[in-house]
Amino acid sequence: MTIHQLSVFLENTAGTLVQVLQQLKKANVQLVAITIADTAEYGILRIVCAEPLRACEELKKAGIAVAISDVFALKLDNEPGCAADVIELFSKEGISITYVYTFVYENKGILVFRTDSPELARETIIKNNLPYIDEDSLAGWK
Numbered sequence: 001m002t003i004h005q006l007s008v009f010l011e012n013t014a015g016t017l018v019q020v021l022q023q024l025k026k027a028n029v030q031l032v033a034i035t036i037a038d039t040a041e042y043g044i045l046r047i048v049c050a051e052p053l054r055a056c057e058e059l060k061k062a063g064i065a066v067a068i069s070d071v072f073a074l075k076l077d078n079e080p081g082c083a084a085d086v087i088e089l090f091s092k093e094g095i096s097i098t099y100v101y102t103f104v105y106e107n108k109g110i111l112v113f114r115t116d117s118p119e120l121a122r123e124t125i126i127k128n129n130l131p132y133i134d135e136d137s138l139a140g141w142k
Contacts, residue, residue, distance in 0.1 A: 001122055002070040003135050004052035005112070008045040009065045012038060020045060020064055027058040032141050033103045033112065046101070048073070048112060050141050069114065072121060073133040076109040083111055086130065090115070093124050105141070 010016040017036075024031065030050040036043045049055050052068060059066040076082040083102060090097065100113040110133065115121045125132055 001072070001125065001132055001134060002118070003048065003073050003112075003133060003138055004056075004068050005071045005114075006045075006047040006049065006052055006056055006059070007067045007069055008047065008059065010036075010043045010045055012041060012043055017043075017045065019062075020059065023059055023062045023064065024049070024055055027055065029055040029058065030141060032105070032138065033101065033110070035101045037099070046099075048138070050138050052135075052138075070118065071112050071114045072118075072125070074111045074113075074125070075131040075133060076111055078104055078107055078109045082109055086111060089128055089130075090121065090124055093120060095120050095124065 008020050010020070032048040032050065034048075035046050037046070038044075047055070056066050056068050074086060076086060087097065087100070095115050095117045098114040098116060100111065102109055102111050104110065124130075
């Protein structure tokens, strides 16, 4: 029910992002979504890709600081308010969202999020019959 996400720690200097992206390009890793959260000194590049475990190994071999975390990815109708409605379901269950980002794939909104309450989030997804993306389905995204 969860997917693996890469978190890459980058210095806020020119060329560090391109180094990561070029390594993934050389490894022929298909990126699905990326986002960067930054501070004054560094950024955290979060990546959803088709082969996260292999991508992580390739980045580590290149000396790039990377970690894997589990996140949820839900498929939503690509209409205004759908994300708000889903987040409200989690809020009503007392689940706080650590971070969230979205993208569109095949005319569906994809909501990626992390929480400190993964078991409760899993129960909420099942109870509300929310469509989710799993690791196997990501492998086929090209």
